[in-house]
Structure formats: C-alpha cells, structure tokens
Amino acid sequence: MQKDFKLTSQNNTWYGYFTSFEQAGFTTACSARLHGESDIVPGTLNLALHVGDNPEKVLRNRLKFAEAIGVKAERFTTCAQVHGSKVQVVSERLIGSGALSFAETVPETDALITNLTDVPLLLFYADCVPVLLADPETGAIGLAHAGWRGTAAQIAKKTVSAMTEAFGARPENLLAAIGPSIGECCYEVDDVVKNEMPDYKNCFVAKCDGKYWLNLWKVNRQQLVEAGVTPSRIFIAGVCTNHNPELFCSYRYENGRTGRMGVCLCRKG
Numbered sequence: 001m002q003k004d005f006k007l008t009s010q011n012n013t014w015y016g017y018f019t020s021f022e023q024a025g026f027t028t029a030c031s032a033r034l035h036g037e038s039d040i041v042p043g044t045l046n047l048a049l050h051v052g053d054n055p056e057k058v059l060r061n062r063l064k065f066a067e068a069i070g071v072k073a074e075r076f077t078t079c080a081q082v083h084g085s086k087v088q089v090v091s092e093r094l095i096g097s098g099a100l101s102f103a104e105t106v107p108e109t110d111a112l113i114t115n116l117t118d119v120p121l122l123l124f125y126a127d128c129v130p131v132l133l134a135d136p137e138t139g140a141i142g143l144a145h146a147g148w149r150g151t152a153a154q155i156a157k158k159t160v161s162a163m164t165e166a167f168g169a170r171p172e173n174l175l176a177a178i179g180p181s182i183g184e185c186c187y188e189v190d191d192v193v194k195n196e197m198p199d200y201k202n203c204f205v206a207k208c209d210g211k212y213w214l215n216l217w218k219v220n221r222q223q224l225v226e227a228g229v230t231p232s233r234i235f236i237a238g239v240c241t242n243h244n245p246e247l248f249c250s251y252r253y254e255n256g257r258t259g260r261m262g263v264c265l266c267r268k269g
C-alpha cells in the first residue's frame with residue numbers, strides 16, 4: 001500500500017492530511033490531540049460531543065480545528081456512529097447536522113457521502129479505521145467509520161456503491177485513503193471477531209495464546225479493491241493510534257477514557 005500522510009500545523013493546531021486528495025481538490029484532515037481544551041483528557045483536542053466532555057470546550061476545539069484547516073465550523077456535518085453500515089447522502093438540508101449539538105446529528109449512521117462543495121464531513125475515531133473516498137470526476141466524497149463491526153458489515157464497499165448509485169461515481173476513478181487507526185501491531189482480537197470475517201482470514205495472524213493480530217487496514221483495502229477501486233489509487237497513513245497515544249486518541253491505550261480524533265473530508269469550492 002502506498003503511504004501518503006503528512007503532519008502539519010496551523011496556529012499550533014496539528015493534523016495529518018493526504019497529499020493525493022489535496023492535489024485533486026479535496027481537503028483532508030485527521031486531527032492530532034495536541035493543544036486543545038478538554039475535560040475528559042485535560043489539554044487535548046477532543047472533537048466529539050458524545051463522550052461526556054464539556055460541550056463548550058469541544059465546540060471551541062472544533063472551531064480551532066476548522067480555522068486551521070480552512071473550513072467553516074458551522075457547516076461540519078456529523079453522524080451518531082453506531083458501528084453499523086448505514087450510509088447517508090448529505091443533501092442541502094443536512095449540512096451542519098450536529099455541528100453545534102449532538103441532538104441534531106444524523107442518527108445511527110457510520111458513513112456520509114455528498115457531492116456538494118464546502119460541506120466538511122466530520123467523523124470521530126479512537127482506534128477505528130477512517131476510510132476516505134473522493135472522485136475527481138464527479139466531485140463526490142465519502143467518509144466511513146470502520147471498526148471491526150463496520151468492517152465485518154462491509155462499510156467501505158457499501159460506501160463506494162452508495163457513491164456510484166447517488167452520484168454516478170465510477171469506482172475505478174476514486175481516490176481512497178485509510179487514516180490513522182489501530183494497526184496489526186497492536187490490535188489483538190479473538191475468535192468472535194475472526195468468525196465475523198470469514199472472507200478475510202488472510203488478514204489475521206495467529207498468536208500462541210489462541211488469539212489473533214488483526215490487520216483492519218488490509219481488510220478495508222481488500223474491500224475497496226473488491227468494490228472496483230484501483231489498487232494504485234488507495235493510500236494509507238500507516239500510523240497506529242495505539243502506538244502514538246501522545247499524538248492521536250486511542251481507546252485501547254487509554255482504556256476507554258479518551259476523546260476522539262476528528263477526520264474531516266471536504267470538496268473544495
């Protein structure tokens with residue numbers, strides 16, 4: 001897999017982005033946790049309203065992030081992620097859903113797609129896999145949240161299909177990227193998880209204690225290829241969150257008490 005991920009900062013707000021997407025007219029940003037306001041992990045840039053943090057501080061963190069990456073915070077469009085595989089088309093009326101309050105977020109959804117410009121899709125992660133998709137031809141974008149359950153439910157593949165159905169995007173034209181998330185180096189799972197992914201046994205490495213190391217990056221990449229995405233157009237950050245807890249939020253490393261990294265994808269106007 002081709003690595004494509006650069007860390008940068010703007011006014012002391014750090015984030016990583018994919019150069020391949022930027023060059024094609026799409027903003028990408030995976031927030032680092034440095035230099036924010038947060039009660040849940042003091043001083044970090046938690047961007048999620050659903051994790052029991054102080055909402056005013058979260059909104060200030062979002063504003064800081066939005067200003068750093070050049071999007072409008074009031075247009076952030078979010079969803080209540082439930083480890084499912086529902087994909088929602090973001091039309092005009094959904095722009096800004098959940099930007100200011102969790103009550104107004106798009107319910108029970110794990111992927112958002114749109115072909116509108118200046119709509120910063122924003123999903124939240126702490127070890128789960130961000131899958132980003134963009135079509136330079138039609139301008140369509142898609143952002144998915146793929147933990148093991150979403151991956152088992154083929155969310156990456158469903159997001160590609162939804163982009164084809166809604167916007168006529170051809171899979172072979174898509175750019176795809178896999179953001180910072182837990183790597184095979186750290187992601188220990190048991191038979192329950194393995195049995196849910198019978199078609200991806202090659203992505204599990206057996207340990208001597210009966211458990212496995214699971215490579216979720218590889219499973220998602222395989223699903224993208226199965227969906228028709230051109231392998232040379234799939235990029236990967238190659239950054240393990242559990243290995244870099246000072247930089248990114250990691251649910252496993254912090255035993256569940258953590259904020260969330262925001263991953264933003266936006267078609268530039």
Ligand SMILES: [Zn+2]
Nearest residue numbers: 185186240243
């Ligand atoms: Zn690791």
